[in-house]
């Protein structure tokens with residue numbers, strides 16, 4: 001069975017086991033490396049991508065369940081919100097090892113698409129399922145706030 005989907009506007013075909021997690025296909029077949037394997041159990045958020053504009057933890061969804069368009073951080077230059085987040089994260093020096101950041105930026109994009117000016121509390125709630133072992137949470141929140149201010153100025 002061939003599974004086809006669109007990743008960052010590029011068509012991808014996958015001919016392997018349909019129960020293969022989307023994350024493995026992105027990393028091994030589509031050369032998409034922004035989504036990371038953290039826990040593999042839907043607990044850390046490192047593997048978050050957008051499927052039809054909704055956040056999906058790609059370690060925990062089988063290829064067979066994917067229908068529609070996938071967006072990852074690799075597309076940031078073509079995406080106004082991801083570009084703003086990228087600039088804001090750099091400005092606030094919000095990245096240490098970076099392992100968590102792709103998932104966090106995908107979550108932040110999803111938040112800002114729904115709520116242009118979230119409060120710090122709303123940002124914290126949105127990031128609830130994302131672990132950062134480096135502890136840059138304060139700067140991450142500042143970066144998301146900065147991106148939101150820039151986008152809604």
Ligand code: FES
Pocket residue numbers: 036037038039040041042043044045046047048057058059060
């Ligand atoms: S690797 Fe998917 S949630 Fe942790």
Ligand code: FES
Pocket residue numbers: 094095096097098099100101131132133134135136
């Ligand atoms: S920056 Fe290292 S895990 Fe978040």
